[in-house]
Amino acid sequence: MTDTRSDVAVLRLSGELDANTANQLHKLxxxxxxxxxxxxxxDLNDLKFCDSVGLSAFITAKQVITARGGWLSFAGANQFLSTLLETVGLSKYFAIFPEVDDAIAAAQL
Structure with a gap:
């Protein structure tokens, strides 16, 4: 599910992001x-699990977004996702915020 605040799109994910659900993410x-x-x-608040296929979708999207002058950031990662992003080195590649509002506020600076 997505919603739009000003010119920032918020993509809310829930459940598990893996090979079975990655196509839905690609479409969104x-x-x-x-x-x-x-x-x-x-918004990762309700995402319980993410595998390498899900991470790959984000990396590919970020490359396209950055090339077009935009950005993609994460908010609300649980302990599992925070550890995963840190372990695979993506915490340096993506901005990660505690809450969606924090990410949106940072965008306004």
Missing amino acids: LADLLERPVPRIVV
């Missing part, structure tokens, strides 16, 4: 990438 991201300058916060 493709729609958001149609925006002139994609600015996306991925």
